[in-house]
Amino acid sequence: MELAPRNCPVPLLLLLLGLSTEWYLRKEKVSQLGSCYVSKGAVISQPPEDSKEVWGYVTVRKDAHMFWWLYYATSSHKNFSELPLIMWLQGGPGGSSTGFGNFEEIGPLDRNLQPRNTTWLQSASLLFVDNPVGAGFSYVNKTDAYARDLATVVSDMIFLLKSFFDFHKEFERIPFYIFSESYGGKMAAGIALELYKAVQQKTIQCNFAGVALGDAWISPIDSVLSWGPYLYSVSLLDDQGLAEVSNVAEEVLDALSKELYQEATRLWEKAEMVIEQNTDGVNFYNILTKSSSVSRVVSNLEFTQKHLVHLFQRHVRQLQQDPLSQLMNGPIRKKLRIIPEDCIWGGQAPIVFLNMEGDFMKPVISIVDELLEAGVSVTVYNGQLDLIVDTMGRNRSEGSEEAVSWMELAPCSGEGSDIDVAGGGPFSVTCIHL
Ligand SMILES: *[C@@H]1O[C@H](CO)[C@@H](O)[C@H](O)[C@H]1NC(C)=O
Ligand SMILES: *[C@@H]1O[C@H](CO)[C@@H](O)[C@H](O)[C@H]1NC(C)=O
Ligand SMILES: *[C@@H]1O[C@H](CO)[C@@H](O)[C@H](O)[C@H]1NC(C)=O
Ligand SMILES: *[C@@H]1O[C@H](CO)[C@@H](O)[C@H](O)[C@H]1NC(C)=O
Numbered sequence: 001m002e003l004a005p006r007n008c009p010v011p012l013l014l015l016l017l018g019l020s021t022e023w024y025l026r027k028e029k030v031s032q033l034g035s036c037y038v039s040k041g042a043v044i045s046q047p048p049e050d051s052k053e054v055w056g057y058v059t060v061r062k063d064a065h066m067f068w069w070l071y072y073a074t075s076s077h078k079n080f081s082e083l084p085l086i087m088w089l090q091g092g093p094g095g096s097s098t099g100f101g102n103f104e105e106i107g108p109l110d111r112n113l114q115p116r117n118t119t120w121l122q123s124a125s126l127l128f129v130d131n132p133v134g135a136g137f138s139y140v141n142k143t144d145a146y147a148r149d150l151a152t153v154v155s156d157m158i159f160l161l162k163s164f165f166d167f168h169k170e171f172e173r174i175p176f177y178i179f180s181e182s183y184g185g186k187m188a189a190g191i192a193l194e195l196y197k198a199v200q201q202k203t204i205q206c207n208f209a210g211v212a213l214g215d216a217w218i219s220p221i222d223s224v225l226s227w228g229p230y231l232y233s234v235s236l237l238d239d240q241g242l243a244e245v246s247n248v249a250e251e252v253l254d255a256l257s258k259e260l261y262q263e264a265t266r267l268w269e270k271a272e273m274v275i276e277q278n279t280d281g282v283n284f285y286n287i288l289t290k291s292s293s294v295s296r297v298v299s300n301l302e303f304t305q306k307h308l309v310h311l312f313q314r315h316v317r318q319l320q321q322d323p324l325s326q327l328m329n330g331p332i333r334k335k336l337r338i339i340p341e342d343c344i345w346g347g348q349a350p351i352v353f354l355n356m357e358g359d360f361m362k363p364v365i366s367i368v369d370e371l372l373e374a375g376v377s378v379t380v381y382n383g384q385l386d387l388i389v390d391t392m393g394r395n396r397s398e399g400s401e402e403a404v405s406w407m408e409l410a411p412c413s414g415e416g417s418d419i420d421v422a423g424g425g426p427f428s429v430t431c432i433h434l
Contacts, residue, residue, distance in 0.1 A: 055098075055336060057138075058163045060156040063145040066129065067137035067339075068160065069098045070168070071108060073125040080125050084175040084209065087127040087161075089191075091182025091217070093153075093356045094312075094349035095319040096136025097128040099328045101181070111323055113331070125171070127164070131157055131187065132356070134348035137328075137339050146348075146355040150364070154190040158198060161191075165206045175209035182389060183315070185216020189364045189371065196376050210377030215389040219363045220264075221256055224271055225249045226393035231279060234287065241278035248274050256361060264361035269307035272314065275387075284314060284388045311360075312353045315388075320346040 055069040073080040088106065090097040103111045106120040107128070120126055130136030132147040133156060140146055147153045165172060178195075180188035192211035198204040217223070228245035231237040237245060248271040255264040275282065276291075283291040291314075328345035339345075371378050382391045 055338070057338065058160045060133065060159040061145060063141040064133040064156065065139050065141075066131060066133055066156060066160050067098060067139075068127060068129045068164065069102065070128075070164075071121055071126045073123070074108070074121050075123065081170065081174060084124045084177055085127060085171050086120065086124045086177045086179050087129060089129065089131065089178065089180040089184035089188050090135070090319065091180075091184045092135065092316040092319065092349065092353060093132055093183045093187070094135050094316040094352040095182075095184070096130050096328070096346060096349075097184075098130050098136050099324055099332075099345060100319045102126075102128050103324060103327060105181075111327055113327070124177075125174075129157070129160060131160075132352055134352035135346075136349075137333075137336075137343060137345050139340070139343045139348055143351070146351055148355045149359050150187065150190045150362070153187050154194050157187070157191045158194050158204070161195060161206070162198070162204050165204055169205075172205050173207050176206050177209050178211045179214065180212065180216060181214045183217045185213035185389075186218055186364050188213060188216070189218055189367045192376060192378075193367050193371055193374075196371070196374055208376075210379065211371065212379040212381060213368075214381050215383055215386050216380065217360075217389055218368060219365050219393070220268065220361045221253055221363065223389050223393035224252050224268060226390055227271065227275060227387060230387065230390045230392045231275065231282070231287070236279045236282055236287065237275075238278075244274050244278060245271065252361070261358045261361050265311070265357055266307050268361060269311050273310070282387065284386075285318075286385045287387050288385055308354055308357060312350055316349050316353050320349065 052074065053069065053071050055067070057065045057067055060066050073083040075083060088097050088101045090101050095101075101107070103109060107126065108116060108119045108121045110116050130138040132138075132153045133140050134146055147156060178188045178192055188211050192208075195204065195206075195208050199206060199208050228237065228242050228249060231245070232242045248267060252264055252267045252271060255261075255267055272284070275284075281290045283289040325346060333339045333345065368378060380394060382389065382394060384391060
């Protein structure tokens with residue numbers, strides 16, 4: 001584990017991140033073994049009785065196994081072949097689409113395995129993928145197999161998609177959309193561009209129709225710079241607080257302009273702490289509520305990487321709290337049958353997160369620009385109560401040197417009390433059509 005500083009024993013870091021040492025030791029043991037669990041490109045599918053769902057693993061690289069779960073659309077008046085296919089990508093990085101997106105947001109069943117009143121499955125087939133490798137039921141067999149940058153995340157997913165469309169020819173002509181949330185939006189932008197190219201080059205046969213970026217972390221600095229003004233505008237900060245938040249946001253901007261990405265990550269966490277202190281712990285995903293701050297537990301430990309611990313707690317841990325974790329590691333694992341016995345849902349998520357440390361603060365604005373130039377349909381939507389990626393920060397007027405060229409705010413109707421799509425309380429969105 002190269003990320004751990006010399007004076008800090010790795011198990012302590014993992015412990016703080018919420019991993020048991022027992023798991024860590026097991027992880028160490030398996031990481032000694034070299035060969036692949038599934039041969040490269042192999043797909044294992046085990047359709048259940050009613051064959052409305054399939055799932056499997058794809059070995060996207062040596063020692064890197066990605067889990068996916070497909071539900072065929074269940075409209076009462078349309079065949080799935082007349083409805084689109086949507087791939088859903090969770091944030092984090094390290095959040096699980098097959099867990100959180102599926103059971104907490106848009107899938108057919110909720111966390112108590114009760115049918116959800118509104119599920120996207122009524123309008124589309126849904127493909128949940130646990131990415132980057134190590135998220136959810138995906139896993140790696142060696143510590144050096146985790147993704148450390150967007151390029152690897154993208155190429156892994158392209159490998160999976162090729163494999164998926166090769167094995168599921170029934171989806172070849174169906175409009176295919178990528179939907180995403182938070183950090184998933186950053187990954188989705190990168191994946192969309194490579195998928196577009198792969199379709200042009202005919203290396204992947206699919207009808208790629210567009211990408212939707214929900215509360216997407218595509219321009220971190222624009223988000224960070226807007227936090228102060230946003231919170232001030234809703235009276236969650238006073239003048240003094242605004243000055244403090246603005247100062248640390250400027251520090252982030254400064255680090256980024258020097259391309260000091262790990263430093264920018266550290267300062268990003270500092271900015272969050274300054275906000276937490278000045279707002280008495282506002283919930284970053286719904287500013288009308290307070291967060292139950294797990295991070296305070298470790299905040300007084302002298303720990304060189306504690307900023308990563310805090311960031312993980314806030315941005316990944318909350319996606320895999322106990323009830324969901326118990327569901328995934330209990331009844332769902334049993335139903336799926338193919339999850340390796342020692343692969344714990346969400347167990348590798350902390351290390352997924354740590355490995356992406358140098359990538360967190362890099363923008364993908366230029367990738368979005370390329371998508372638009374290529375004529376790919378891009379939709380940006382935002383929860384109105386979300387702080388981490390607030391709507392104000394969508395307008396790249398401050399952090400970005402380039403002129404605003406592609407943002408046009410267009411409120412779009414959309415309310416549904418059942419779905420909390422991209423953070424920010426009830427699903428009431430502002431869409432920015434591009
Ligand atoms: C639904 O579409 C698939 C693929 O086109 C086809 O094989 C199947 O027969 C259709 N089912 C119904 C009920 O129309
Ligand atoms: C789902 O629909 C039922 C019946 O209309 C209703 O009683 C229930 O409150 C709804 N659940 C949610 C979470 O909205
Ligand atoms: C790879 O990891 C999985 C999950 O931990 C484990 O079940 C499997 O045995 C490992 N394979 C090898 C070759 O180490
Ligand atoms: C968005 O940014 C542009 C360019 O800086 C500015 O003219 C415009 O007023 C901004 N819009 C909002 C709603 O802040």
